[in-house]
Amino acid sequence: xxxxxxxxxxxxxxxxxxxxxxxxxxxxxxxxxxxxxxxxxxxxxxxxxxxxxxxxxxxxxxxxxxxxxxxxxxxxxxxxxxxxxxxxxxxxxxxxxxxxxxxxxxxxxxxxxxxxxxxxxx
Amino acid sequence: xxxxxxxxxxxxxxxxxxxxxxxxxxxxxxxxxxxxxxxxxxxxxxxxxxxxxxxxxxxxxxxxxxxxxxxxxxxxxxxxxxxxxxxxxxxxxxxxxxxxxxxxxxxxxxxxxxxxxxxxxx
DNA sequence: GGTTCTAGAACC
DNA sequence: GGTTCTAGAACC
Numbered sequence: 001x002x003x004x005x006x007x008x009x010x011x012x013x014x015x016x017x018x019x020x021x022x023x024x025x026x027x028x029x030x031x032x033x034x035x036x037x038x039x040x041x042x043x044x045x046x047x048x049x050x051x052x053x054x055x056x057x058x059x060x061x062x063x064x065x066x067x068x069x070x071x072x073x074x075x076x077x078x079x080x081x082x083x084x085x086x087x088x089x090x091x092x093x094x095x096x097x098x099x100x101x102x103x104x105x106x107x108x109x110x111x112x113x114x115x116x117x118x119x120x121x122x
Numbered sequence: 123x124x125x126x127x128x129x130x131x132x133x134x135x136x137x138x139x140x141x142x143x144x145x146x147x148x149x150x151x152x153x154x155x156x157x158x159x160x161x162x163x164x165x166x167x168x169x170x171x172x173x174x175x176x177x178x179x180x181x182x183x184x185x186x187x188x189x190x191x192x193x194x195x196x197x198x199x200x201x202x203x204x205x206x207x208x209x210x211x212x213x214x215x216x217x218x219x220x221x222x223x224x225x226x227x228x229x230x231x232x233x234x235x236x237x238x239x240x241x242x243x244x
Numbered sequence: 245g246g247t248t249c250t251a252g253a254a255c256c
Numbered sequence: 257g258g259t260t261c262t263a264g265a266a267c268c
Contacts (some may be wrong), residue, residue, distance in 0.1 A: 017257080018257080018258075029267095047170045049171040049172045049175070049188060050170045050171045050172040050210075051172070052175070053171070061258085062258095062259095063258090063259065063260090065259070065260070065261095066171060066188065066211075067189075067192065067259090067260075067261075068258080068260060068261090070189065070249095070250090070262080071250090071251085071258090071259075071261095072257095072258070074249080074250050074251070075250095075251090075258090077253080079250090080248080080249055080250085080264090088172075091245095094265050095257095105261085110257075111251090128261090134252080140245080140246075147245080156252095183246085183247090184246095184247095185246090185247065185248090187247070187248070187249095189247090189248075189249075189250095190246080190247050190248060190249090192262090193246090193247075193249095193262090193263085194245095194246070194247085194259095196261080196262050196263070197262095201261080201262090202260080202261055202262085209247090232245075233262095233263090
């Protein structure tokens with residue numbers, strides 16, 4: 001009974017994590033003109049920073065600060081990358097792409113807070 | 123004769139400095155829907171980051187990286203600030219406002235490169 | 245002196 | 257675990 005609660009809680013948490021939300025955003029065509037996968041599904045392209053802040057960040061992350069979004073990308077191990085010319089800002093991650101499963105996403109850990117995670121619930 | 127050359131060179135340089143360009147941008151109505159002074163002329167409001175990158179940064183700073191722009195603001199001593207609600211990103215500087223003269227702008231020095239400036243031409 | 249990308253650190 | 261603002265450091 002306790003285990004079931006823990007699992008439920010973990011699922012609840014992970015669906016609301018930075019990466020899970022990012023995955024939802026990227027696979028929602030609604031935001032295709034703001035942020036999307038590159039053709040190969042290997043990189044993230046931010047087309048419109050202004051609308052990313054006003055629409056996407058406000059809705060999913062409850063803020064509208066582009067710098068905070070980039071900080072989170074870095075904390076989770078994303079790197080700036082080169083997209084197609086005239087495209088927007090491009091980021092990529094070794095283990096985060098269009099084919100990554102939800103389970104795999106939940107296995108990606110933060111860069112500078114590893115300790116806290118290992119002594120935490122998991 | 124040498125002095126005149128030096129003065130000419132300094133004028134040439136300062137007109138192309140980060141702050142001088144920023145002052146030009148802020149006082150050009152062309153970019154009013156992208157970046158402008160607040161009503162009091164005391165703070166900088168960035169309305170549209172996307173167009174700031176695509177139009178203003180490309181033209182004046184030969185790049186289109188918002189993070190680089192913010193880095194420069196910090197190096198010159200600007201601080202994030204609060205604008206009117208629903209406004210964009212807001213920055214302010216103790217000595218940089220709408221009434222600042224070109225001469226005063228040229229007296230503002232960089233934060234972490236002070237040494238280099240003091241052993242330089244001036 | 246400017247550009248780029250990422251990290252520090254305090255706060256929540 | 258996320259948010260915020262600013263700084264480090266390497267490169268140009």
